[in-house]
Amino acid sequence: MKGTASIGECMLELSGTGTGDWKLNHAGDTFNVMWALRALLPEEQATDYVSAFGDDPFSQQQLDFFAQNGIGTAASPRIPGARPGLYAITLTGAERSFTYWRADSAARKLADEPGLLKKSLENKALIYFSGITLAILEPGARENLFAAITGARAAGSLVAFDPNYRPRLWPSLEEAREAISTASKLADICLPTFPDEQALFGDANLEATANRLASLGVKEIVVKNGEEPALVVADGTRQTVAAQHVINPVDTTGAGDSFNGGYLAARLQGKDPVEAARHGHRVAAAVVQVRGALAPFETLRAAFAG
Secondary structure, three states, X not given: OOEEEEEOOOEEEEEEOOOOOEEEEEEOHHHHHHHHHHHHOOOOOOEEEEOOXXXXXXXXXXXHHHHHOOOEOOOOOEOOOOEOOEEEEEEEOOEEEEEEXXXXXXXXXXXXXXXXXXXXXXXXXXXXXXXXXXXXXOHHHHHHHHHHHHHHHHOOOEEEEEOOOOHHHOOOHXXXXXXXXXXXXXXXXXXXXXXXXXXXXXXXXXXXXXXXXXXXXXXXEEEEEOOEEEEEEEOOEEEEEOOOOOOOOOOOOOHHHHHHHHHHHHHHOXXXXXXXXXXXXXXXXXXXXXXXXXXXHHHHHHHHHO
């Protein structure tokens, strides 16, 4: 059975416990998706997080955490002297804000060695990446990533992309638009969030986002919109799919990523796009009821099953 790969940066996550203490976890947008995929896919289907890692104790702790949870790292390089990025979550009610320390993280070098990256993406049923993956790379490394994904897609991999626009990570609006549009053209499935697309491209509504992506050649599009219905565009049809309302959310960190993981797991298991979106909403609803970005596997599986 072919495996899956998610490409990007897994960071050290500091999340508040609500009592003044802080808990150390491992998270990051594309890793959160991989976490959900690992929980929801058959055990025999390999899952690899493709990145670059340092050689410090925190990097080793991260790699041990992956291994303990059945997540591999394919041919991802180890960078001497490098270390993981770090972020802290500050909550106001259930809404979150982030403070980052990531300028010298190892993951910024994940595409510096094209041969290793190509090897990491071989024989994959699904390859997932995001706009944050693009934003942390230098332009030359970004081109290496595009080339590796193009090759893997030509070899039969399904490619999924979430634009996940974060203004602070980009030197300019123009560079972000160009890179994210290029990446979208490589994707079979695009999973944007409407407020991000509105900020980056000025889209007036979900339909405008879907139309723009369709014009780039994307065949399957799910435009997420927080607690509002998502717009699913696939197979020549358009349908909105209502989100699952949570009365008392605890922490919205990772909700969109978890939706993506639930959606992609359902698609890999043969569900149609509309049904996959319902699975995605259920998984996202479960995640906002726990602190931090990663819910226990059992929680994700129960939500996915409905």
